[in-house]
Amino acid sequence: MNKIRTAVVGLNMGLEHAYAYKLADRSDLRWVVDLDEEKAAKVAAELGCNYTTDWTKILDDIDAVSLCTPHHLHAPQSLTAIAAGKHVLLEKPLANSEEDCLNVIRAAEQNNVTLMLAFVVRFLPAIRKLKEAVDSGKYGKPISAQGWVEAFLTPAPGTWFASKEKLGGGCLFSHGCHYIDILLYLLGEPNRVSHFGTRVGTEWMEGEGTSHGIIEFKSGAIAHLTTSWGMRYKKPPAKFHIHLTEGFLELDNSMWTVTAISKDGTETLYQRPPEYPTRRGQNVLFEIEHFLESIATGQRPETDGHEILKSHRTIWSMYGSQGVPVTL
Numbered sequence: 001m002n003k004i005r006t007a008v009v010g011l012n013m014g015l016e017h018a019y020a021y022k023l024a025d026r027s028d029l030r031w032v033v034d035l036d037e038e039k040a041a042k043v044a045a046e047l048g049c050n051y052t053t054d055w056t057k058i059l060d061d062i063d064a065v066s067l068c069t070p071h072h073l074h075a076p077q078s079l080t081a082i083a084a085g086k087h088v089l090l091e092k093p094l095a096n097s098e099e100d101c102l103n104v105i106r107a108a109e110q111n112n113v114t115l116m117l118a119f120v121v122r123f124l125p126a127i128r129k130l131k132e133a134v135d136s137g138k139y140g141k142p143i144s145a146q147g148w149v150e151a152f153l154t155p156a157p158g159t160w161f162a163s164k165e166k167l168g169g170g171c172l173f174s175h176g177c178h179y180i181d182i183l184l185y186l187l188g189e190p191n192r193v194s195h196f197g198t199r200v201g202t203e204w205m206e207g208e209g210t211s212h213g214i215i216e217f218k219s220g221a222i223a224h225l226t227t228s229w230g231m232r233y234k235k236p237p238a239k240f241h242i243h244l245t246e247g248f249l250e251l252d253n254s255m256w257t258v259t260a261i262s263k264d265g266t267e268t269l270y271q272r273p274p275e276y277p278t279r280r281g282q283n284v285l286f287e288i289e290h291f292l293e294s295i296a297t298g299q300r301p302e303t304d305g306h307e308i309l310k311s312h313r314t315i316w317s318m319y320g321s322q323g324v325p326v327t328l
């Protein structure tokens, strides 16, 4: 097997990519890159690869790159990598505007390179099991889904993620995009949406730090998602609950266990098996392997630009929705 020469740019979330490339059989991790040279040198020493602060200088030595940088850099950096003929695994989101998203998608198609979005949650085995259970029909038709994405971010005023323009919105776009994508994956095409966001408790952010969104699907099912970076104390019941006409499905908070309740009683449909050790990079390895396989076989990655644009468009519609004022 010819190994694919890889690099990772941006070494915070990108660290997980770098560890996963190190684990992946198809990958030859050649470079790690960060503007912080000390950080890049440390990671390179840990993983036995080269490091640099300028990723544009290493393009001749790689076939594929993970871009794990702030959102406003996603479109320009992807376009540079694609123009050089490199395959791109881009951290979410694709870009902060529809126009930038379409430019990146078109560039990848014109240059015949693989463009995949790093929607890590999609590739988790428990999500695959949940999808299989919903699609099986055994539990009937989906009626209602609820998701809880509750986190606390240390206030960081002045950073790129405090800026609405650089982040591309608030926590729904930045973090909730994974779970909007999962709702579309599980429940199909959306029909109508509504959304409320607040900055209460996350005033350091320009965009919403807490979001409540509702989606009505073409099937008639409805879903509600809470996303927050302001939940200092939390006790979410699960990541997802799905009520169906003949049953109930739950994905737990760790996203490793799927439980079903139906006339047959309560069953555990999936649990973390021993072949997936709790090692660094393991969760990202599922998506990295799909990316490398897509490059090797020429197949369309499941989370390509077109697929991911659907969830971005859903969020942009949510941001555009307006509630009805109440008069008491």
Ligand SMILES: NC(=O)c1ccc[n+]([C@@H]2O[C@H](COP(=O)([O-])OP(=O)(O)OC[C@H]3O[C@@H](n4cnc5c(N)ncnc54)[C@H](O)[C@@H]3O)[C@@H](O)[C@H]2O)c1
Pocket (backbone or CB within 6 Å): 009, 010, 011, 012, 013, 014, 033, 034, 035, 036, 053, 055, 068, 069, 070, 071, 073, 091, 092, 093, 118, 120, 174
């Ligand atoms: N999938 C997930 O669960 C998840 C979690 C966190 C972040 N992310 C995504 O990862 C990306 C990065 O987020 P983060 O939280 O790691 O951001 P961050 O700001 O904490 O880290 C970004 C890193 O990129 C480096 N960097 C910035 N510009 C660079 C450049 N031009 N060349 C080289 N290095 C550069 C910075 O020095 C920094 O070390 C975002 O797209 C974010 O949405 C995904």
